[in-house]
Amino acid sequence: xxxRPISRTKQAVLSAFSVLLLIIGYTxxxxxxxxxxxxxxxxxxxxxxxxxxxxxxxxxxxGKRWLIEDSFATAKRLGAGISLGIxxxxxxxxxxxxxAPLEAFLQPPISLLAKVPQTAALAVYFVFFGTGMEMxxxxxxxxxxxxxxxxxxxxIKDIPSAMIDKAYTLGASHFExxxxxxxKQVLPKFIDAVRLCIGPAIVFLIAAEMVVGDVGFGYxxxxxxxxxxxxxxxxxxxxxxxxxxLLDYMLRFLQSKICPWYQNDSK
Amino acid sequence: MIExxxxxxxxxxxxxxxxxxxxxxxxFDLNLKVKAGQFxxxxxxxxxxxxxxxxxxxxxHPPNEGRILTMQxxxxxxxxxxxxxxxxxxxxxxxxxxxxxLDNVALGLKLDQTTTFYRFFNWSGWAKKRKSFRDRAAVxxxxxxxxxxxxxYPNQMSxxxxxxVAIAQALIMEPEIILxxxxxxxxxxxxxxxxxxxxxxxxxxxxxxxxxxxxPPYTLIIVTHELNEAIRVGNRLVGLSxxxxxxxxxxxxxxxxxxxxxxxxxxxxxDERPNYESFEDIRKEIRRYVYSPDELQxxxxxxxxxxx
Numbered sequence: 001x002x003x004r005p006i007s008r009t010k011q012a013v014l015s016a017f018s019v020l021l022l023i024i025g026y027t028x029x030x031x032x033x034x035x036x037x038x039x040x041x042x043x044x045x046x047x048x049x050x051x052x053x054x055x056x057x058x059x060x061x062x063g064k065r066w067l068i069e070d071s072f073a074t075a076k077r078l079g080a081g082i083s084l085g086i087x088x089x090x091x092x093x094x095x096x097x098x099x100a101p102l103e104a105f106l107q108p109p110i111s112l113l114a115k116v117p118q119t120a121a122l123a124v125y126f127v128f129f130g131t132g133m134e135m136x137x138x139x140x141x142x143x144x145x146x147x148x149x150x151x152x153x154x155x156i157k158d159i160p161s162a163m164i165d166k167a168y169t170l171g172a173s174h175f176e177x178x179x180x181x182x183x184k185q186v187l188p189k190f191i192d193a194v195r196l197c198i199g200p201a202i203v204f205l206i207a208a209e210m211v212v213g214d215v216g217f218g219y220x221x222x223x224x225x226x227x228x229x230x231x232x233x234x235x236x237x238x239x240x241x242x243x244x245x246l247l248d249y250m251l252r253f254l255q256s257k258i259c260p261w262y263q264n265d266s267k
Numbered sequence: 268m269i270e271x272x273x274x275x276x277x278x279x280x281x282x283x284x285x286x287x288x289x290x291x292x293x294x295f296d297l298n299l300k301v302k303a304g305q306f307x308x309x310x311x312x313x314x315x316x317x318x319x320x321x322x323x324x325x326x327x328h329p330p331n332e333g334r335i336l337t338m339q340x341x342x343x344x345x346x347x348x349x350x351x352x353x354x355x356x357x358x359x360x361x362x363x364x365x366x367x368x369l370d371n372v373a374l375g376l377k378l379d380q381t382t383t384f385y386r387f388f389n390w391s392g393w394a395k396k397r398k399s400f401r402d403r404a405a406v407x408x409x410x411x412x413x414x415x416x417x418x419x420y421p422n423q424m425s426x427x428x429x430x431x432v433a434i435a436q437a438l439i440m441e442p443e444i445i446l447x448x449x450x451x452x453x454x455x456x457x458x459x460x461x462x463x464x465x466x467x468x469x470x471x472x473x474x475x476x477x478x479x480x481x482x483p484p485y486t487l488i489i490v491t492h493e494l495n496e497a498i499r500v501g502n503r504l505v506g507l508s509x510x511x512x513x514x515x516x517x518x519x520x521x522x523x524x525x526x527x528x529x530x531x532x533x534x535x536x537x538d539e540r541p542n543y544e545s546f547e548d549i550r551k552e553i554r555r556y557v558y559s560p561d562e563l564q565x566x567x568x569x570x571x572x573x574x575x
Contacts, residue, residue: 161327165325165327165349169354170436173382173383185364185365
């Protein structure tokens with residue numbers, strides 16, 4: 001039946017089964033491929049994957065461990081970009097939602113910017129910000145600012161005006177209405193929006209790293225893919241997925257801690 | 268001295284209030300004086316401008332003409348913005364979903380008596396004040412019968428509980444006047460009666476204060492379309508209606524609604540279940556003079572309270 005709940009054990013068993021199926025499926029495809037061509041590297045066997053793991057965890061000729069080097073570079077860019085995007089997205093969204101003239105002023109550029117595919121606009125960022133850290137940060141920030149700002153703005157428009165009027169009858173100043181009523185109500189929706197923005201932010205970053213990076217996940221994946229070292233590429237993809245999942249989980253945890261009133265069923 | 272006494276009894280004063288939206292005339296030359304301690308039931312046919320009047324009093328939409336005076340910081344002041352002297356209880360969206368019942372009630376004290384700057388920089392002072400605010404909020408929650416639900420969030424509470432919290436939230440500010448906009452409209456009959464009893468207990472406190480020669484603490488305007496509720500809770504019935512004899516008053520087109528009915532209502536004790544059949548005469552009168560489009564009488568015909 002539609003949306004009838006199942007027991008916890010059933011749920012766990014089914015989840016474990018899907019993972020198991022993935023592993024078995026992969027092993028089988030890889031095995032078949034190696035029967036055709038024992039030297040194949042496109043679908044590496046488990047042994048080849050272990051070799052790959054050695055490659056990116058042991059120091060290379062320069063004495064650097066790839067995984068650590070790449071993780072630091074990518075995380076730094078992503079962290080700086082998302083942080084900047086969060087700050088500006090929130091401030092712009094709040095001012096648009098609370099101050100009518102700013103709403104009229106900011107609406108056109110924001111809705112326009114939201115429609116520009118960031119990966120297609122890579123060249124623009126190279127021209128304006130070079131190929132260093134600034135470029136990555138600007139690209140991620142500009143990529144997520146419109147979505148975040150619009151989410152905050154719409155969430156504010158969603159607040160019934162009765163709630164705002166009532167705050168004034170309770171002796172609130174304008175700033176207090178913005179902070180105590182509007183901000184606190186918008187916060188959980190904003191965290192949801194940030195969660196949804198992590199995916200696109202990683203896409204923008206990896207795309208940029210693939211084109212101009214000299215270190216980082218995107219750079220390594222492009223390089224190793226050219227050498228068809230898929231035993232490095234696949235684990236790297238898994239790391240990226242895990243990294244995104246971890247961020248998402250942390251944000252969800254944060255949300256449940258600071259907004260216990262908010263009912264969030266999305267996993 | 269006289270002015271002092273006058274001010275002591277002051278609740279609300281609407282003077283020649285008219286309001287219109289473009290061609291649509293809503294309120295016309297409306298005069299209403301509410302004394303401190305009165306429980307005014309505002310009734311009228313739908314579309315007569317009850318909500319417009321309420322919004323005008325609240326100050327979110329001041330009237331096009333005339334003025335509305337309330338007591339603000341000990342002075343009679345025109346009510347052009349919502350302020351802490353007027354409380355409001357809406358039918359819906361009454362509570363802040365991100366605060367528990369206790370914090371919802373304490374919110375007014377927090378916003379009114381401390382500033383963001385203070386809360387941010389004087390942690391220890393704020394912690395102490397917050398405790399005292401919460402203690403006081405707890406007293407008000409007890410008063411509305413919710414001592415057991417202090418830490419519940421609004422979405423965990425029933426509609427009746429939410430309205431109780433909303434009323435406590437308004438009461439704690441000790442405003443000059445509290446506006447209730449169809450507060451029990453979405454509730455079932457039993458809950459409705461419980462809440463009416465709660466309001467009547469507040470009225471009783473008013474009577475006690477008056478007998479001790481003190482200023483009565485609660486003044487209410489309750490908008491309702493349930494006549495029995497209006498008669499039971501209010502001690503004064505005010506009917507707003509667009510159906511009055513404006514032709515006789517020299518208008519070519521309907522000038523808008525005004526007060527056509529203003530009489531005392533019977534007073535009930537909280538635990539006294541009224542015999543609603545005995546309201547029949549009053550209900551008939553109200554239906555005839557306030558609600559009926561066919562019965563056009565002079566606007567001054569059914570005003571008992573003197574307008575000066």
